[in-house]
Amino acid sequence: MRKITFQKAINEAISEEMRRDRDVFLLGEDVGAYGGAFGVSAGLLKEFGPERVMDTPISEAAIAGAALGAALAGMRPILEIMFSDFVTIAMDMIVNQAAKIRYMSGGQAKAPLVIRTASGCGTGAGAQHSQSLESWFCHIPGLIVVAPSCPGDAKGLLKSAVRDDNPVIFYEHKLLYKTAGYVPEGDFTVPIGKADVKRSGGDISIISYSAAALTCLEAARELSGEGISAEVVDLRTLRPLDTETIIRSVSKTGRALIVHEACKTGGLGAEIAALIAESETSAKLKAPLKRLCGLDIPVPYSRPLEKAFAPTVDSVTAAAKELMK
Amino acid sequence: MDGHDMMARIYMKMLRTRRFEESCAELFAKGLVHGTAHLYIGEEAVAAGVCSALRKGDYITSTHRGHGHCISFGMDTSAMMAEYLGRETGCCKGRGGSMHMFDIKNGNLGENGIVGAGCAIAAGAALAAKKRGTGAVAVCFLGDGATNEGSFHEAANLAAVWKLPLLFVCEDNKYGLSMPSNKAMNIGDISKRASSYGFPGKTIDGNDAMEVYGQALCAREYVAQNGPMLLVCDTYRICGHSKSDKNAYRTDDEIETWRKKDPIMRMRKIMLESGFAEAELVCMEEKAAREIEEAVEFAVNSPYPRPETVCDNVYA
Numbered sequence: 001m002r003k004i005t006f007q008k009a010i011n012e013a014i015s016e017e018m019r020r021d022r023d024v025f026l027l028g029e030d031v032g033a034y035g036g037a038f039g040v041s042a043g044l045l046k047e048f049g050p051e052r053v054m055d056t057p058i059s060e061a062a063i064a065g066a067a068l069g070a071a072l073a074g075m076r077p078i079l080e081i082m083f084s085d086f087v088t089i090a091m092d093m094i095v096n097q098a099a100k101i102r103y104m105s106g107g108q109a110k111a112p113l114v115i116r117t118a119s120g121c122g123t124g125a126g127a128q129h130s131q132s133l134e135s136w137f138c139h140i141p142g143l144i145v146v147a148p149s150c151p152g153d154a155k156g157l158l159k160s161a162v163r164d165d166n167p168v169i170f171y172e173h174k175l176l177y178k179t180a181g182y183v184p185e186g187d188f189t190v191p192i193g194k195a196d197v198k199r200s201g202g203d204i205s206i207i208s209y210s211a212a213a214l215t216c217l218e219a220a221r222e223l224s225g226e227g228i229s230a231e232v233v234d235l236r237t238l239r240p241l242d243t244e245t246i247i248r249s250v251s252k253t254g255r256a257l258i259v260h261e262a263c264k265t266g267g268l269g270a271e272i273a274a275l276i277a278e279s280e281t282s283a284k285l286k287a288p289l290k291r292l293c294g295l296d297i298p299v300p301y302s303r304p305l306e307k308a309f310a311p312t313v314d315s316v317t318a319a320a321k322e323l324m325k
Numbered sequence: 326m327d328g329h330d331m332m333a334r335i336y337m338k339m340l341r342t343r344r345f346e347e348s349c350a351e352l353f354a355k356g357l358v359h360g361t362a363h364l365y366i367g368e369e370a371v372a373a374g375v376c377s378a379l380r381k382g383d384y385i386t387s388t389h390r391g392h393g394h395c396i397s398f399g400m401d402t403s404a405m406m407a408e409y410l411g412r413e414t415g416c417c418k419g420r421g422g423s424m425h426m427f428d429i430k431n432g433n434l435g436e437n438g439i440v441g442a443g444c445a446i447a448a449g450a451a452l453a454a455k456k457r458g459t460g461a462v463a464v465c466f467l468g469d470g471a472t473n474e475g476s477f478h479e480a481a482n483l484a485a486v487w488k489l490p491l492l493f494v495c496e497d498n499k500y501g502l503s504m505p506s507n508k509a510m511n512i513g514d515i516s517k518r519a520s521s522y523g524f525p526g527k528t529i530d531g532n533d534a535m536e537v538y539g540q541a542l543c544a545r546e547y548v549a550q551n552g553p554m555l556l557v558c559d560t561y562r563i564c565g566h567s568k569s570d571k572n573a574y575r576t577d578d579e580i581e582t583w584r585k586k587d588p589i590m591r592m593r594k595i596m597l598e599s600g601f602a603e604a605e606l607v608c609m610e611e612k613a614a615r616e617i618e619e620a621v622e623f624a625v626n627s628p629y630p631r632p633e634t635v636c637d638n639v640y641a
Contacts, residue, residue, distance in 0.1 A: 025456070051456065056483070057479075057482060057483060057486060059479045059482065059483055061445060061475060061476050061479050062444075062445045062448065062476070062479030062480045062482070062483040063445075063483065064445070065442070065444070065445020065446050065448065065449060065476065065479075065480065066445050066446075066448045066449035066452055066480075066483060067449060068445075068446055068449055069384075069386075069434065069445065069446035069447060069448060069449020069450040069451070069452065069453070069463075070449040070450065070452050070453040070456075071449070072429065072434050072446065072449070072450060073384065073434075073449065073450040073453035073454065074453060074457075075452075075453045075456065077449075092439055092442055092476070093442070093445060093446075096438070096439050096442065097437075097439070097442055097446065101427075101435065102638055102639070102640070102641055103420055103638050103639050104417060104420055104421040104425040104427070104435075105417050105420070105421060105425070105427035105429060105435065106415070106416070106417035106418030106419070106420045106421065106427075106638060107418070107637065107638035108417070108427050108428075108429040108430070109427060109429045109434075109435075110641050111641075112641075141639050142639055142640065144640075164641075165641035166640050166641050
C-alpha cells in the first residue's frame, strides 16, 4: 500500500467525489488558485474550474448559509472554513439552521453539506487560530462531527461525509496535514460512527481522537517499553460516538484515560467519562477515570507556553502510569 | 393568465392569508395554541403580489412572520393550520410550529426563527439554480429589522459578486418588535442599502398588491438575467409583534391610519374598478373563509404526534 500525506488524502477524497458526482462542489476562502490556506485543494481549480472550486469572499456566515441553501436545493457542497475558530461567525447557519432543518421540517429537508475546517494548536497561531471547539458541535443534535487522525481515515471518512445526507463538521488538525500514512488505492470509505482500535492492549484504554490520538500512540509505545500494555481507541467520529467500542475496551482493561487537546471543562472527555461511569463497567474499574486535556486557558502564543497547553507524550505516559499504580 | 384572472388569484391569496391569520388569533385567544404567532395582517399584498410573479421551480425563504409567504407560495392551509396547532397532520408533523413551516419539495425552504437567516440560504438556492441552469430564481423575504443583521449584508455581497438570481423582498413594516425602523437605522430609504453592493434597490407601495405584482414580475426577470435586486415594500404590521405584544410603543392613531390603507380593501376597490362584480368578490371572500374554516376543523380534529416518535427525523 502507498503512503501519502493527510493533506493529499483529503485532496484525493474531494477530487474523487467531485468526479463521481456532478452535484459535489468545493467552496471557501482561497480554495481556488491559492490552493487552500493549508494546501488541501491544490490542483482542484485546474481540473474542475471556477464553477466547482469556488473562491468566496471572507464571509463565513454567508458562505455557510449558501452551502446550506445549495444543499437544500439538491447539491452536495463541501465548504472549507479556513480555521475552525472562524466557525464562530457561521454559528447560526450551522447550529440553528443546518442542524435543525430536518427535524423542524418533519423530515422533509436533507442538508448534505460537509464543513471541513482546520483546528488545533502547535503552529504558533495564537488564541484565535488554534482552538479545538469540536465539543460545541457534539452538543448539537442533527450534526455529525468527524475528527480523523491519519490519512487513510481522513480520506475514507471524508468520502463517507460527502455521501451522507446530514451536515457533517469535518475536523482537520493542522499538525496532521504533513503527516503520512498508508492509504489504499481506489475508491473506499470509512464508516461514520465507528471508532478504531489503533493499538490493542490489555492494561489500560487510552481514548482519544485527532492529532492527540497520535500522541497517545507514541505514549503507548513508550509504555510498552515499561511493561504497560496500552490500548489506543481512536474515536474518529465524535458524534455519534461509538459507545460500544469505548465500553468494550474499558471493560477489557479496567482503566480509562481520556485524552484530547480541547479545553477540559465541558470537553468531549467529560461526555466519554460520563458514558463509562453510567455503564455497568464502571463498577469493575480498577482505577478512577482520568481525563488529560488542554488547559482551561486561551491557547498561548509563545512556543514553550503553547507546548504547556496541550497533552504531550510525556504527560500521557505519566497519566497512564499513575492509573497503573 | 389574463389580468382579470391574475387579480382574482392575487385577491384569493390575500383573503386566504387574512382569514388564516384571523383564525390563528382566535385559536390563540381560546387557549388552543401552545406557542405564539407573528401575524401578517396588513402585509398580505407583499406575499400575494410577489409569489404570483414567481414560477414553478423558484425558491423562497421566509421569516418568523411567514404564514402569508407560505400560503401565497402554494402551501396547503389545512396542513399549515394543523402545524400551528402542533398536530401530526401538520406540514412538519408538529415539529416546527408557527415559525418553522416548510414545503421543501415545492421550493419553500422555510420560515425562520432567526432574523435575517434566510438571506444566505436563499443565496445558496439561487447558486444551485444558477449552477444547474434551471432558470429558477430565489426570493428572500425579510423585514426592515433584518437589514441590520450581518447575515443580510454578507448575503447581499455574496449574491452580488456571484451574480446570483436572488430577489431580496424587504417588508418594511416599520418596527422590529417595538423598535421603530427610523431609530434602528440612519437611513430613511432601505432600498439605498443595495447600492453599497452594486445592485439595484427600489422602494414601492407594499400595500398595493397589483403594484407589488407588477414590480415583482420585472424584478424576477431582472434577477434571472443580471443578479440580485432589493425590492423594499412599504407596509405596516397592524397586529403586535407576537401574541404577547401590548402595542405600548405606538399610538392607536398610527395603527388606525394604516388600517385605512388596508391592502385587502384597496385590492377590492381596484377589482371593482376593473369590472369585477360585487357578487364575484363576495363569492371569493366566502370561499376563502370556508377554506380556512375547513382548515381549522381539520386541524382541531387531527391527532397530536405520539410521544414515542419524538426522536424521529433528527438525522436523515
